Amino acid sequence: MDLCNGAQTRLGAACQAGGAVTLLESFMNSARIVVLATGVFLCVQLASAQDLSRYRGYALASSLESVIASSGSRADRALTLHRRPATIQELEWRAPYSSVGSAAADSVQEISFSFYNDALYQLIVTYDRAKTDGLTNKDLIESLSVTYGTPITRSPGNQVSRSLVLADTIMLAQWENGSASVTLLKDSYSPLFQLRVVSKPLMTLARGAIREAARLDAIDAPRAAAALRDKEAAEEKAALDKTRTENKATFKP
Numbered sequence: 001m002d003l004c005n006g007a008q009t010r011l012g013a014a015c016q017a018g019g020a021v022t023l024l025e026s027f028m029n030s031a032r033i034v035v036l037a038t039g040v041f042l043c044v045q046l047a048s049a050q051d052l053s054r055y056r057g058y059a060l061a062s063s064l065e066s067v068i069a070s071s072g073s074r075a076d077r078a079l080t081l082h083r084r085p086a087t088i089q090e091l092e093w094r095a096p097y098s099s100v101g102s103a104a105a106d107s108v109q110e111i112s113f114s115f116y117n118d119a120l121y122q123l124i125v126t127y128d129r130a131k132t133d134g135l136t137n138k139d140l141i142e143s144l145s146v147t148y149g150t151p152i153t154r155s156p157g158n159q160v161s162r163s164l165v166l167a168d169t170i171m172l173a174q175w176e177n178g179s180a181s182v183t184l185l186k187d188s189y190s191p192l193f194q195l196r197v198v199s200k201p202l203m204t205l206a207r208g209a210i211r212e213a214a215r216l217d218a219i220d221a222p223r224a225a226a227a228l229r230d231k232e233a234a235e236e237k238a239a240l241d242k243t244r245t246e247n248k249a250t251f252k253p
Helices: 002-049 064-071 137-148 200-250
Strands: 078-082 088-094 108-116 119-127 169-176 180-187 193-199
Touching: 064 088, 064 108, 078 200, 088 200, 108 200, 119 200, 137 169, 137 180, 193 200
Parallel strands: none
Antiparallel strands: 078 088, 088 108, 108 119, 119 193, 169 180, 180 193
């Protein structure tokens, strides 16, 4: 009898222990699910709120052709600034005309696209003053934060580089990660707002190429000037010869 009672006691303890383990495992599994779900939610929110590589339908590193297609601009509006050591191009887009006060009018007046070897490295968005009239700096920052998240807070000893601020503008807010930055700017002398979207790696390459292009142009300047003078002299002589031939044929003493 004692043997049976002991066996029953051990069996009961084992069952209780097993139940506790089962409950613990169930709790831990539930906790894992909650953590994973929270992590996925936060990642989705972060990705959607802080994708700094895009502005509206435009994405950094896009080709000139794709930007022309997306914007509805024309290829003949693309300007090639340099061809060596890399191709640097710009494209201007302006919003279609609409009557003042029209609800259909775009808040953007124009966008300047810059390309390094056919890869978009910078957008400068200029907003229509009629559409920003009365809006405060805070209003624009709050609107952009819906898309790009909370802007960076910089201490007085950690100011943004002047290279990231366009001439005669004031930086109002900036969003930044390792590969891109978005900067809200305001004109120093008027209520004109601009947004600058930059690919950091491509911007570094573009700046280096532009500096090298300027150096090469300076070296070639004397030769280019001499070639231009020769060309103009040849054209002038050809025109003079043509006039001489025509006048000689019709001249009557």
